[in-house]
Amino acid sequence: xxxxxxxxxxxxxxxxxxxxxxxxxxxxxxxxxxxxxxxxxxxxxxxxxxxxxxxxxxxxxxxxxxxxxxxxxxxxxxxxxxxxxxxxxxxxxxxxxxxxxxxxxxxxxxxxxxxxxxxxxxxxxxxxxxxxxxxxxxxxxxxxxxxxxxxxxxxxxxxxxxxxxxxxxxxxxxxxxxxxxxxxxxxxxxxxxxxxxxxxxxxxxxxxxxxxxxxxxxxxxxxxxxxxxxxxxxx
Numbered sequence: 075x076x077x078x079x080x081x082x083x084x085x086x087x088x089x090x091x092x093x094x095x096x097x098x099x100x101x102x103x104x105x106x107x108x109x110x111x112x113x114x115x116x117x118x119x120x121x122x123x124x125x126x127x128x129x130x131x132x133x134x135x136x137x138x139x140x141x142x143x144x145x146x147x148x149x150x151x152x153x154x155x156x157x158x159x160x161x162x163x164x165x166x167x168x169x170x171x172x173x174x175x176x177x178x179x180x181x182x183x184x185x186x187x188x189x190x191x192x193x194x195x196x197x198x199x200x201x202x203x204x205x206x207x208x209x210x211x212x213x214x215x216x217x218x219x220x221x222x223x224x225x226x227x228x229x230x231x232x233x234x235x236x237x238x239x240x241x242x243x244x245x246x247x248x249x250x251x252x253x254x255x256x257x258x259x260x261x262x263x264x265x266x267x268x269x270x271x272x273x274x275x276x277x278x279x280x281x282x283x284x285x286x287x288x289x290x291x292x293x294x295x296x297x298x299x300x301x302x303x304x305x306x307x308x309x
Contacts, residue, residue, distance in 0.1 A: 075134075075137070075138055075141070078123070078126060078127065078138070079138070079141060079142075081123075082119070082123050082153070083145075083150075085119055086109050086111060086116075086119065086147075086149055086150070087109065089109070089111050089115055089119070090109045090110045090111060091110050091111065091112070092110060093110075094110040094111060094112055095108055095109070095110025096110070098110060098148070101185070102183055102184070102185075104182070104183060106148055106182075106183050106185075107145075107146050107147050107148060108147065108148045109147060109148075109149050111149050113152075116149050116152055116153065117156070119153070120152070120153040120156045120157070121156075123153070124156070124157055124160060127157070128160070132161055132164045132169075135157060135158075135161055136158070136169075136172055138157070139154035139157050139158050139176075140154070140172075140175075140176070140180075142154040143176060143179075143180040144180070146182075148183070148185060148186060151180070151181075151186040151189070151190070152185075152186070152189055154176075154190075155186070155189045155190045155193070155194060158173075158176075158190070158194050159193045159194045159197065162193075162194060162197040162198070162201075165197070165198050165201055167202050167205075169198070170198065170202070170205050170208065173194065173195055173198060174208065176190065177190070177191070177195070177212070177219070177220055177223045178215075178217065178220055181220075181223065182219060183219075184219075184222065184255055184258075187219050187222050187223055187226065188222075188226050188229075190223075191223045191226045191227040191229075192226055192227070192229045192230055193230065195223065195227040196227050196228065196229060196230040196231055197230075199227060199228075199231065199237075200230075200231050200236065203237070206237065206240050209223075209224045209227055209228075209240075209244065210224065210240070210243060210244060210247065212224035213225070213244045213247040213248050214247060218253045218255050218256055219255075221248060221251065221253070221256045221259070222255050222256055222258075222259035223259075224244055225244055225245075225248065225256075225259040225260040225262070225263040226259050226262060226263065228240075228241055228244070228263050228266065228267075229262065229263060229266045230266075232263060232266035232267040232269075232270070233266045233267075233269050233270065234270065235270030235271060238267055238271050238274060241263055241264070241267050242278055244260065244263070245260050245264060245278070248260045249282060249285065249286060249290075250285060250287075251287075252287075254289055257287045257289040257290040257293075258289060258290070258293055260290055261289060261290035261291065261292065261293025261294045262293050264278070264279070264290070264293070264294035265293050265294050265295070265296050265297055268294065268295070268297055268298060269297060272297075272298060272302075275294065276295070276298060276302055276306070278294075279291060279294050279295060279306050280305070280306065283306060291306060291307070292307075294306075295307075
């Protein structure tokens with residue numbers, strides 16, 4: 075494992091670009107640690123190195139991915155996200171403990187949060203929906219990224235029309251949250267749900283528009299027809 079990580083990090087370091095680094099940092103309010111590598115190249119490097127580990131046991135791949143998370147480097151977190159998702163068909167219920175530890179211990183910005191949760195955690199809850207109750211607990215966390223994770227884990231399932239009742243419950247829990255990253259997270263979740271359940275999401279927005287932060291409201295109605303947007307935005 076050490077040799078693989080040393081080789082991977084050497085390759086990442088050799089592809090650092092100062093312009094890309096500065097450009098990437100501008101997308102975040104908080105301090106982030108980045109090599110400064112274009113996303114497409116990170117994806118290519120990730121794919122090449124996954125070939126070296128794909129035959130390992132799931133537990134061994136999880137261990138390598140956690141080491142990548144520990145670095146605090148964003149590109150390494152993206153690779154960890156990719157590798158974990160690559161083996162999602164092997165997920166078992168007991169793996170929730172690992173996924174939760176990653177979210178609660180290492181996620182520290184919206185990009186890593188969304189990349190990990192959209193696909194990896196989203197796939198897990200589609201496979202084991204009883205764990206949605208755990209995500210509802212996340213939505214009550216004092217950690218902004220854990221709260222955002224509880225919402226953005228539903229993005230892909232929501233687009234497929236799944237879990238609407240649970241989505242509304244999580245939106246209820248975070249409805250008045252003052253953190254913009256949380257507001258955007260659950261607003262995005264509602265927007266994704268609107269693609270399959272436009273009428274229900276519109277009714278939800280109208281029922282809560284008086285107290286719903288405008289940031290969340292705008293996200294939620296983004297995919298709706300113009301006439302519905304006008305109604306929703308009207309004070």
